[in-house]
Amino acid sequence: MGLFAAQLITGLANAAALFLVASGLSLIFGVTRIVNFAHGSLYMLGAYFGVTLMQMLPGGFGFWGSVLLSGLIVGLIGVVIEICVLRPVYRAPELFQLVATFGVILVIQDLTLMIWGADDQIGPRAPGLKSVVRILGEPIPQYDLALIAITPFILLALWWLITKTRIGILVRAATQDRTMVGALGVNQSWLFTGVFFLGSALAGLGGAIQLPKGGADLLMDLNIISAVFVVVVIGGMGSIPGAFVASVLISVLNVFGVAYLPQSTLVLMYVVMAVVLLIRPYGLLGREEKGGEHGQVGEPDRPIRPAGLVGRSLVAALMVALALIPVFGSNFTQVLLTDIIIFCLFAASLQFMLSTGGLVSFGHAAYFGGGAYAAALLVTHAGTPMELAFLFAPFAAGLLAIIFGWFCIRLSGVYFAMLTLAFSQLVWSAAFQWYDVTGGDDGLVNIWPSEWLSGTTTYYYFTLIVGVGGIILLRHLTHTPLGYALRAGRDSDRQAEATGINVKLVQWTGFAVAGALAGLAGGLFVFSKGSIFPNELEIAKSFDALIVVFLGGVKTLSGGVVGAAFMDGVRDWLTRLEYWRLILGLLIIAVVIIAPNGIVGSLRKGAERLGFYRGEFSE
Amino acid sequence: MLEVSGLNSFYGKAHILNDLSFTVGRGEVVALLGRNGAGKTTTMKSIMQLVHPKSGAVTFEGKDIAGYSAHRVARMGIGYVPEERRIFTDLTILENLEVGRQKPREDAPVWTVDALFEIFPNLSERRNNRGKAMSGGEQQMLTIARTLMGNPKLLLLDEPSEGIAPVIVEQMAKTILRFKREGLTVVISEQNLHFAGIVADRAIIIESGVKKFDGSFSELEKSPEIRDAYLSV
Incomplete structure (x- = not known):
């Protein structure tokens, strides 16, 4: 009984950080319709900033002040990301935005490595909450109890903000129809930036507040992101109360999973998610996504045609060259x-x-x-x-x-x-x-x-x-x-x-x-x-494939192949560099913003402009 | 107050508005008439900058607003009531009105929630209900009220009588005449010639994005061939 209670308490305490990060992601998705893959990175930054600030600011005031300050700093970093990376791609198809946020993950990874180094940082313990209390004979860290006490207030504050304030009304209206909100005189850009600030700050808070339990390391961005996605999907994209319920559910489930089903802890979370989605396809408290909202934007697609004579000859020539490689090329x-x-x-x-x-x-x-x-x-x-x-x-x-x-x-x-x-x-x-x-x-x-x-x-x-x-x-x-x-x-x-x-x-x-x-x-x-x-x-393998398809050009037939060849070709060279993630991340972001047609699409556009290739619609 | 000149708008490659020009004077109610697909909604959206015209000017109070973002246009005092209404169904009626609220303007009628509830008593009764279970007429009233919360100088009404019970249409006509008395300038797009004739001072007929007629309703009365050619009556 005592052990059961102790595990329940640990689970509830773990839910605090998860809820903070998930509610931020959910909020951002609700308004901007962007699934921010870099949200885990913001959480990681919150933890690192927290460690540094806590070393500088002493005492209980310093600890909690550092937590809030970390949230604020990460919120501002979120604003920078929103303005520099996401604003240019709001009108682009969903996939482009996703890929842009992949790029941000890589950039933040390497910047964190540059600033804080590769060693794990040990999280300082909260002054005044360093010991344990006994509940039913089991030792429970005081900090866990503090987290359990704090979380409902955060939920309440967010709920108040969303339901009772003008900002909240605008956010909910924009979640449903952002164009109409704009036509009524609301500056969407600033609304988006504001929401991004808030969502990022929540992730930063989450990272800093979990420091006494988990510290900071370079893997925490991708470690939390899958759990956060599970939470947001189970709770319903865009729903704050849903994120809360699902955070508690998943955290408690994980703690009990570790205790009773150690062989399947990792699977458990995904099984629950799959079951929830089967029963309620839009999450526990989510709403149905309207069709058409995520459809193609911008120019109509170029019709895909079988390769012409030139294309076929080029491919044939390439095949011959590849077939001759063993004659000339090395084993490597x-x-x-x-x-x-x-x-x-x-x-x-x-x-x-x-x-x-x-x-x-x-x-x-x-x-x-x-x-x-x-x-x-x-x-x-x-x-x-x-x-x-x-x-x-x-x-x-x-x-x-x-x-x-x-x-x-x-x-x-x-x-x-x-x-x-x-x-x-x-x-x-x-x-x-x-x-x-x-x-x-x-x-x-x-x-x-x-x-x-x-x-x-x-x-x-x-x-x-x-x-x-x-x-x-x-x-x-x-x-x-x-x-x-x-x-x-x-x-x-x-x-x-x-x-x-x-x-x-x-x-x-x-x-x-x-x-x-x-x-x-x-x-x-x-x-x-x-x-x-x-x-x-x-996940990284799946993302690799997404990125190369994107780099090659989503709207072309050969994009995936060209992107993959390009990527595997340069990877060997790129990964020798110390900060290759930073370079790759910036490259991805640049492609998203500057050349959204990918390698093949851009080459074709260039060829069209020079008159080598006649497009179906060329004017 | 509003001058549209040489407007060309596209949806993708489709040329919707073709060198469209017209003016709207202060305090006037102008009806934009034409069949389905004639370009009425695109005209509205091009004024509002929800569709950015490819060429031509939209001059509002002496300023060319072509290329502005929609929220800037709204802040300058143009209120837009879309045909498809687009009320926020997850928000209550009061919250819907709050989204539209802007500061009062010196040279435009000022509206408050109470004043709007007086005009649209149906909304008042259900002020804390969500917009989900509303009839077409109630939705239309809410959209108009929501736009008026921005205290616009110029109101763009896109097919307000569409899909609404005849009794409500009559009420709607009275409401629009009241707006006119308050000093509001209105551009209304319509397929219902009778309704347009009641509320508007002037008719503009467009067909395939080209202006075919611009004049008073009595002139239009005298030329039935124009009416028969461009309106489906």
């Missing part, structure tokens, strides 16, 4: 190119889903890693021959996509993205924690190809044939009735439905195809490396 070049082709296929499968199908998946790594793991598990546990195991990779990934897709396609927009993320985390945590089967962190090793395929050059040719074949298949599918139906559903699901297309079925099929081909890439990957580890299933 072949290994690098094998990696690049695999990554290209993976990115192309996401591109198919994302730009042809309009399905923005945040968890595409699940199918890449899923396929790789499926093959590796067969080899490890059943001694299956490589050929069969390799064929099983796309099959298993496709099956996984069919199962997950059935749940995901019932949602749309941000909720769809979040559910795909949740499922990928589910797969990741299974690989990470189910030690007996998957080897956990140690991964699965000794997964080598058969005799006739071994050797760098042979495997390079194998990858070239399978990888290019997969990419051509995806391209071809775009020009089949399936591709047409996917594009119709992407552009207007209602009109597509009205013309007799079963949009959900088509999207489900597209999801499965993209999953299977990601699995094919995973199969190629595992036999090229001879091993597989859980990090191939991480």
Whole structure:
């Protein structure tokens, strides 16, 4: 009984920081419709500023003053981010904004490393709240009790601000229809900036207030962000009370999970989220997202056409060049190119889903890693021959996509993205924690190809044939009735439905195809490396794919492939630099703002301007 | 007060307004007439700068406001009542009015919540209800009241009679005439010629974004061929 109570109290205390961060994210999303991936970074900054300030300001007043001051500073940093990075992209499609916030994550990562160094910072304890009290015989830190006492006041203050003040009324009105609020004379820009300040300040407060419990380290940004997303999605995007309820739920669940189901703590949170979304697709206290709000903005898309003669000849020439590489290139070049082709296929499968199908998946790594793991598990546990195991990779990934897709396609927009993320985390945590089967962190090793395929050059040719074949298949599918139906559903699901297309079925099929081909890439990957580890299933892997698709150009067919080739090519060089994240982050932000068409789109626009390439709509 | 000259507006590649020019004098009520798709709403939005015209000028009280952001236009004293109403359904009626509130202006009628509730008694009864379960007429009243909270000098009413019960339309006509008496300048877009004839001093007819007629209703009466060609009566 005592232990139970103690765990409940710990859970409730943990909810404080989570709620602060989640309410900030929710608030920002509600008004600006931007899913701020960098929100965890703001939380991290709050913690670091808190540590520094607490060292300078002594005593109880210094501690709490530092917490508030950290919130204020982070709020101002949020304002800088809003004005410099987000203002230019408010009118751009959702994905652009997401990618811009990825860029911010990388920049803040390296700036924090530069300023505070790589060592973890120990959080100072709160003066006057350093000891423990005994409740039912269990020791409970006083600070936990203080957090439990403070949280309701924060909720109350936010509730008052949102429901009773003019600012709150404007914020709620803008959440529903920001254009109309503007037409009534409210300066949206400042409203957005204000909301961003408040949301960021809340994240900063969260980071500083948890210092006595957790300290500050460089991993806390990505560690909290998935929990925060789960909370916001369970509570309902844009709902502050929802964020509160869900924070408490998730925090308590985590504490009990660690105690009673240590094997599945990581999965638990995502299982709860999936269940909630199935019962209430827009979260516990969320509202239905209106259709059309997140649709394409700006110029109509250029119609996608099969490659012309010039395009085909160029590709053929490239293929010949690639086929000749082993004759001239070194072993290293072949290994690098094998990696690049695999990554290209993976990115192309996401591109198919994302730009042809309009399905923005945040968890595409699940199918890449899923396929790789499926093959590796067969080899490890059943001694299956490589050929069969390799064929099983796309099959298993496709099956996984069919199962997950059935749940995901019932949602749309941000909720769809979040559910795909949740499922990928589910797969990741299974690989990470189910030690007996998957080897956990140690991964699965000794997964080598058969005799006739071994050797760098042979495997390079194998990858070239399978990888290019997969990419051509995806391209071809775009020009089949399936591709047409996917594009119709992407552009207007209602009109597509009205013309007799079963949009959900088509999207489900597209999801499965993209999953299977990601699995094919995973199969190629595992036999090229001879091993597989859980990090191939991480969020970062899914984000990598999103970023390259974006860099290459979302609205083009070859964007994913070009972006992946570019990225894998420069990564080798880039990661040798000490602050490569900073450079990459700034590059991503610059691309979002300056060249939103990506590499392929920009090249094509440039070629059009010079008269080399005639666009459908050129004037 | 308002002068639109040589306005060209596009939606993507579609050319909606074609060299449209007209003026509205202070205290005038002008009806913008034309069929569905003639460009009435785009004209309204181009004045409000919700659609930025590609060329041409929108001069309000001597200042070219083309290219301004919508909130600046609203702050200068142009109030816009959209056709699709766009009330904030999650907010109460009182909160909806609060969103529209702006400081009083010297040269425009000043409105208070109480004065608006007197004009629209239906709203007063439900002041703390959310905008969800309102009839079309009540929604229209709320949108107009919300815009008047900004104390505009010029009111743009986009198809106020659309989708409203005939009894309410009559009431709406009286309300607009009252606005005129208070000194408000109004541009109203309409398909209902009868309704427009009651409230407006002058008619402007557009077709495919081109002005086809600009004159009094009695002149329009005398030229039935214009009416038959450009209005669906």
